[in-house]
Amino acid sequence: MAPNATESLPPLRQDLQLHAGPTDAGGAPSWVLHDPVVHRFYEISWPAFEILSRWAMREPDAVVTDVCARTTLHIGREDIEELRAFLEQNFLLDQHGPGHTARLQRAGAMQRTGKLQWLLKHYLFFRVPLFRPTALLAWLSPKMTWCFHPVFWKLLVFLALAALVGVSFQWDAFVGTFVGYAGWTSALGILVSLGVAKIAHELGHALAAHRHGCRVPQMGVAFMIMMPVLYTDTTDAWKLPSRKARMQIAAAGVATELMLAVVATWAWMWLPDGPVRAGAFMLATTTWVLTLAVNLSPFMRFDGYYLLSDAVGIANLHERAFALGRWKLRRVLLGWCDPAPEDLGRRTTGFLIGFAYLTWIYRLVLFLGIAFLVYHLFFKALGLVLLAVELGWFVWRPISQELKQWWQGRSGHRWTRSSMLSTAGLLLALLALCVPWPGGVRAPAVLGADQSQWLYAPMAAQIKSLDTGYGQSVSQGQTVVALTSADLDQRLAAASVREQSMQWKLAQQPLNADLRGLGPALREQWAAAKAELSGQLALRDQLEVRAGISGRVMKVSPGLQPGVWVRRGEPLVQVVADGAARIDAYVVNEDMPRIQLGDAARFVPEDWRLPAVNCQVASLDRVALSHLEHAFLGSPHGGSLPASVDAQGLTVPLHAVFRVRLDRCDGEATPALQEKLGVVAIGATGRGVVGGWFRKAVELWNRESGL
Template identity: 85%
Template sequence: MVPTAPASLPPLRQDLQLHAGPPDTGGAPSWVLHDPVAHRFFEISWPAFEILSRWSMRESKAIVADVCTRTTLHIGTEDIEELWRFLEQNFLLDQHGPEHTARLQRAGSMHRMGKLSWVLKHYLFFRVPLFRPTSLLNWLSPRMTWCFHPMFWKLLVFLGLAALVGVSFQWDAFVGTFVAYAGWTSVLGIVVSLGFAKVAHEMGHALAAHRHGCRVPQMGVAFMVMMPVLYTDTTDAWKLPSRKARMQIAAAGMATELMLAVVATWAWMWLPDGPARAGAFMLATTTWVLTLVVNLSPFMRFDGYYLLSDAAGISNLHERAFALGRWKLRRVLLGWSDPAPEELSRRATGLLIVFAYLTWIYRLVLFLGIAFLVYHLFFKALGLLLLAVELSWFVVMPVSRELSLWWQGRSNHRWTGASILSTAGLLLGVLALCVPWPRGVQAPAVLSAEQSQWLFAPMAAQIKQLDTRHGHSVSQGQTVIGLTSPDLEQRLAAASVRERSMQWKLAQQPLNADLLGLGPALREQWAAAKAELTGQMALRDQLEVRSGISGRVTRVAPGLQPGVWVRQGEPLVQVVADGPTRIDAYVVNEDMPQIQVGDTARFVPEDWRFSAVNCQVGSLDRVALPHLEHAFLGSPHGGPLPASVDAQGLTVPLHAVFRVRLDRCDGEAAAVLQEKPGVVVIGSSSRSVVGDWIGNAVDLWNRESGL
């Protein structure tokens, strides 16, 4: 039952303050009602202002008659009752007595949090005031008036454009600046510059608010999920009647950092290398870009939100957009015919609804990102707990509150076509998630020949002969590429001369007293020279690059032709043997229990021009792979398997991965000229999506918590 206003209206609180506000979207005047106790601001319309200015008359009929007589407005007692309910709900009336005290106690108990809720809320967000800047602003403001002069900003724009022109002449040095700074002194300069930029950002807000006559009660640091963020309390800006002035206060922080960026760009061009130049580079690039990216977003209550709110002339932008978004959602999904939360034009209503949905999507992505960042910042058990807290507070709780309202409102609404379709869709979705479906195990795989070989350059050499091309047949032992190395030929000639010289000396030893005195050592020297010659000749034989298998040439390194130099170890040609093929699937540890030898499998190549291949599981590795044989399946090379590259250049999987070998493939895999990546589906075990989620969550908890 909606309460009605009493015959004699209660008085207003004496401490309330009324300020002129900006015109609304229709051009009508508005006012701002300030509650100094709760430090809350309420924007009221022209009719509400006229009623409040006559509230001392205490009689609804008298107020209605006076407003209708003295103004062009036409109001009724229902307008006074609506305003009275608003004043009473927000405790703006001067009321006393047990009933009023009980209402205050109930309101306090509703907002009173338990110890656990208090801890969670203050973990997610809390403020630490550091100082009251009034004295500093009183001293600093007269000395900074030049910052607010239009001519200063015109000059700053000119200097910024000139700085960009100057940097363009040193662009290579500019973009390479950050990479060059790796010492601790440069890191110190970067940290100092970042801190200075953020302090200047907040001081810009404070100076702009002070210039417009607003009180700045405190400045400090706020912690959002334990991440420190400086803040300035400029709530008094709501008292300003000019939206332009509010926008200047909201934009002052970003404008300050842009000013610093221009100065820092000029400083970078003149400073020598060192910490100061590293800090100037950060101020000229990263700090203001990050500031614009974060603060210009209207989806969080940062500077961009207040700029958009004042530019559009819509106070409480988020709350009003969210109310319309929820109303539209209920109308579409449930068919509820409740009136809109407020009457706006069709275009404004549509824009606010779209804005609400974009904000929800943005916040969902942001909160999920923060949750997983927190998970990785702490040790795993605590990270999992904090991950659950983040997801519960920011995602699960808002959704559950809305669903609870839907459930509570079911008795006041009839079933409609929309609600029937939504309920059926929800049930089908839950059923699809919970019912086990025959899906099998999916894993990345590679189809290749049973035997293949890459031929590499044994040393740095020049191509002498190249008769083979892609698709040519070669036999085992056949020379595929002939190489020559002038350096090797020189060493071989020198070794041959030494060997012949030692052989001659050995033959002359019985006839020469000096050689005879060398004794058996001369024969050992000849043996060493002969071994060196044999080794050099073996190296020359390696320059004849031969195939170790019979097959066909499937790949030839680009640019190979006679006269081209190749480096040692450079891959030159790949030879694939004719005959059977193989398919290697890479299966994660969680899926291995579902695979048995003999299970059917189907390989689907990534290249749609090739047909799928039906096989069976031939063998299973019982030991996790130390590295991936097919490195291109690892994430460092764009593959699907999370991996890293070690010091030896091997691709090492980050989680346990096992190889499953498939055989007895059908005729489509008879001829493979090159490796074909794809996806294999093994078996047809039935699994539900929810079961997978629960299993993965349990495995994650057991693995990360050490249980």
């Protein structure tokens, strides 16, 4: 309810503080109103300052008359009522009574949250104050005045350029430094260097604030995703009238770390190898790069945000940009003709709208990353719950709130061309995401002959002869490679002598008393010698490496020629049978339900000069592969399937992968004597994108929760 025209202005709170502020974009002065109870600052305009200066008059008409008479401003009673509403809304008036008490109780109730809601808001980020640095800064500041002198920074720039020149002469050693560090001593040096960098960063903020006359009430440690980071409370910087001074305070932390990086680079060039040099290397490289990447980002409330806010002269940059971004979004998509939240000029408004959209995209990616990081940091059950909480609170909650505003405001706006076009586009997009589109299953595949055989060396031996070469035909049972082994020949000769000796003794046993004394044991010894001889003869037969199928020799191991030694199990020759081709496709688990026996498939070779091949699904593996038979399909060898290499050298897929065998290929695939890599498209049954996301989410939940 609007106040009565004759009602006097209520008194202001006596503890409020007013400070001179920077000039705005138009050159007009501004002031900062400080509420010490909640430690909050409000930037007010020149008209608001003139009204507050005369607030003690208590009569609105008298205030209007005096401002218009003594200044060049032209204000009206509505300006006073607008300022009064602002003061009342933020509890800056000295009011009493049941109505005011009820308002305070309602505001307190709105700010109070339940234990669960408080935990959801604060478990990812909370602060722990450690100490009050006022005495330390008072002692340290006079001793660090040289850090703020322009000559020092000019000298530092010169030293930085000289350090870069020096490092360029030792570039190979500099790049390979971190790889050479190992052990707990180097790790200790790295941890100490990180701690020194972050302490120096916060001291830089504190010293800069103290130099400009700001109070630094506390320093401490904040926990972000349970990772400790130091912080410094420099909120009093809002009292400064100079934006340049505030920017110096915001940039002091990064500047301090860059100074450390220059000093550490010189230290690295002169120090011997060891933990101290490892720490200097970290200070010279990683620490300041991470600081620039994190602290200078304007999309979160870090140093970069306050630097940008002061650089463009816009306080509450995020809130004002978001308000304009939402206004523009509703105007374009829904055709709403509501006035802009504020008139800042075309150029500034466009900048803030673009900044809002970039911030939203950045935060979406960041919160998604945090959600999955939290999921991996905790055990499965808690990780899944926290993942759902992160996605719901930080991603879905703001989106749902905006959609709620759209729904609530539908009655106050009419359908326009923009709203109809955006609604139609939204419906088409949802339809495209939900409707299964034809396209089938795509998977990496290998085209080869239906039958092929690798011939391996049965033992360590020397090649005696190579009876065939590349492309030559061989028949089943034909010797392809003849091997010889002097060690096997010796063992065979010794086994033959033992067998003949035992056979002679067995023949002489009836005539020799000593041999008769051995009894049946002599025959058993002869049987063992005979078995040993048979085994050696069998091994000699294996030295004749024969083809198990009829076909052509398509691969010969490099360097294979008579006289060359080969180890046991070494591949020698591949024989590929003439005839039909087959294709092995490697399909991930989620696509297996979409494939049926007899489905049509089309293989497209990686080599664009080769023709495509049409086949049919012949068989489906029901058990996931323990390793990839065609290792080159795995990611460690440049393939598309995520995999790793185990201790035995096998390529093991990281996710469940099944083999799908294709046959009945057309005539183009008949001479498939060499394996060809490509992609196969199986069937024509597609699926919607939303359905795929939902199935993946359900599979993830079931797999990780153990249901």
